Amino acid sequence: MTSINIQQMMADSGVAFGTSGARGLVSQMTGEVCAAYTLAFLQGLLLAKPGQKVALGMDLRPSSPSIVQACAAAIKQAGCETIFCGALPTPALAFYAMSRHMPAIVVTGSHIPFDRNGIKFYRAEGEISKADEAAITQAVVDVAGFGEDKMPAVDSGALELYKQRYTDLFEPDLLTGCRIGIYEHSSVARDCLRDILSALGAEVISLARTDTFVPIDTEAVSETDRQRGLDWATAHALDAIISTDGDGDRPLIADETGNWLRGDIVGLLCAQFLGADTVVTPVSCNTAIEASGAFNRVIRTRIGSPYVIAGMEQAEAEGSPSVAGFEANGGFLAGHGLKVAEHSLAALPTRDAVLPALVLLAMAKRQHCKLSALTANLPQRYTASDRLQDFPTANSQALLAQLQQDDTACASLWGKALGLVAQRDLTDGLRLTFANGEIIHLRPSGNAPELRCYAESDTMLRAQDLVNLTLQSISSRYAA
Template sequence: MTIINIKNMMTESGVAFGTSGARGLVSNMTDQVCAAYTLAFLQGLNLAKPGQKIALGMDLRPSSPAIVRACAVAIGLAGCEVDFCGVLPTPALALYALSAGIPAIMITGSHIPFDRNGIKFYRAEGEISKADELAISAAVVDVPEISAVTTPEINPVALQQFIRRYIDLFPADLLTGQRIGIYEHSSAARDCLREILTDLGATVVSLERTDTFVPIDTEAVSAEDRQRGLVWATQYQLDAIISTDGDGDRPLLADEHGNWLRGDIVGLLCAKFLQADTVVTPVSCNTAIEASGWFAKVLRTRIGSPYVIAGMEQAVADGSLSVAGFEANGGFLAGNGLRVGSHTLAALPTRDSVLPALALLALARQTGVKISGLLSDLPQRYTASDRIQNFPVANSQALLARLSSEEAACRSLWGEQLGAVVRYDSTDGLRLSFANGEIIHLRPSGNAPELRCYAEADSMARAEELVNSSLQSIAGS
């Protein structure tokens, strides 16, 4: 046995909690590290009871099966039973665990590069909170040497239940006559998306399926993927293109022309379709949410699903009857009281990619327009984003400290073109509102050594120009 202090292990291994679970380099996610995290989750949160089932799932990263095996061993060491659900979207595992009233562990690095991976934890009630993360981090566990084991047998019920959630929710002819492309790449959601869309009447076109892991970031769509969307839409005469990140909890949706929609705009339209009275969303999302006037209340939070979930819980406590949450990456969290026609949608307060994609297709059919037509009634505010990779967090923090305290630092990056900074918002990172109405938001990633930049302006071209010029200035400073 080796006694492991989780807090010390996090420092030594670099595998630590970010905005969504514990993540790190695969080379540092040893059997011992993964087993220690699993034991800390089960024991630190008092979830380890004799015979307690623990749902376990994974994405398609090449490193995920080995991590699954290490976590499965640790589940057994804690006196619990492994309920292995195989490769499936994170929201499918979360739905299964929530409905079964059991904890869950998802092995996924989401959108981050393939040389990294992660572990995401769920209580029986849903995602762990930031307080739970602190309890896990403070745990001390005994970890034996991990022997080689086989991957557990797959229980298919979780994936089947997730598929049925949407087939039963929408009319069987919802997508009749529609040609929908699925940019499959290495998404854990690719097969269930095909089944759902086909059962709802669509003709599905498979695009770019691969056995090589592809790190799709729905907040920073590559120039190559932007061009692919345009080509595919014309080549296959598509009504829409749907994709997701690696674990299927963040959507990527393109209109009939192949233009990818921003995640916060997808969330905004989805919340409208589901008749939400309250929207909870991070500070990074587009201000069109408030300007639309569609919601009685909009609550802004820090970036990360735990903060959005906490905001949703607060909204319910304050009397909101129908609550929706979504993030800039498009991941949609279904709270209480949402409806699809006459059907009440069961709450699923974790990021999901399938619901927002189907909601926009349904909203387009309902209003008699193409996907692009859904944008015509929105306030003309556009958001762009990108990132600098391999940018140490310490460098990001030092930059934000200068910008928040030295007016000259802002002028050195942006000159006089934006006017004076009229508002500093440090809810998460640094969000600067300028006199000309434009917004620039800088934030270190919580999952990797990256600096993200979001910009908002009255045109997409201008928002993209602001992002590009800001990142170039920062990189050159």
């Protein structure tokens, strides 16, 4: 037995909690580190009862199976039983665990580069909270030595339940006559997404499937993928292109022209279709949400699903009849009271990629219009985002500290392109509203050494130009 103080282990290993789950370089995520986190979750949150079943799943990263083995060994050491659900979307594992009233662990690094990975934890009620994270980090656990055990046998029940959630919600001929491309890459959702779309009547075309892991970031679509969308839509005469990030909890949706839709606009449309009274969304999302007048209440939070979930719980406690949450990455969180026509939608308060994709397809079908027409009646506000990779967090923090207090620093970064700063919002990073109404939001990533930039303006081209200008100016400053 080795006694491990989790707080000290985090400092020594570099594997620590970020925006969503514990993440680090694969080289840092040793069997002992992963087992220690698993024990801290089960014991620190008092979940380790004799015979307690724990759902365990993973994405398709090459490093995920070995981490699964370490987690399974720790589950066994804690006196619990592993229900290994195999490779499946994170929301599928969460939905299964919630429906079976058991805790869950998913091995995934989501959208971050393949040389990194992570572990995400769920109580029987859903995602762990920030208070739960604090309890895990304060734990001290005893880790037994363990060898290379075989991978557990796969129980397919979780994946089948997830597919049934959507095939039961919509009519079986919903997508009859639709040609839908699935940008499969290495998404763990690629096969179940095909099954669901086919079950609803769609003709599905496979695009760019690979066994090599591809880190798709739905908030920072690469220029290659932008062009791919345009080319695929034309070459295959598609009505839509659907994709997700690596673990299937963030959608990437293109219309019939191959243009990828912004995640916050996807969330707005989805929440409206499902009849949400209250929407909870991070401060980084498009202000068209409020300007649309579609919701009685909009609650803004810090970035990260735990903060969105806390806001949803607050709204439900205060009596909101129907609550939805979504993020700029497109991940949609279903609270209580949402419906598709007369069918009630079971709550799933964790990011999901399949629901918003199906809702937009259903909207277009029922309105007898193309996907691109769904945004026609929304306020004309456009957002863009990108990131500086391998940008030290210390540099990000120093830059934001300067911009928070110094108008001269803002002028030196943007020149006369934006004018004076009218408002500073420190909810998460630094969100600057300028006198001309344009917005720039800078924030260090919670998962990797990256600086994220979000911009909002009255045209898509202008929003993208603002992102490019900002990141080029920052990059030049720190290269000098």
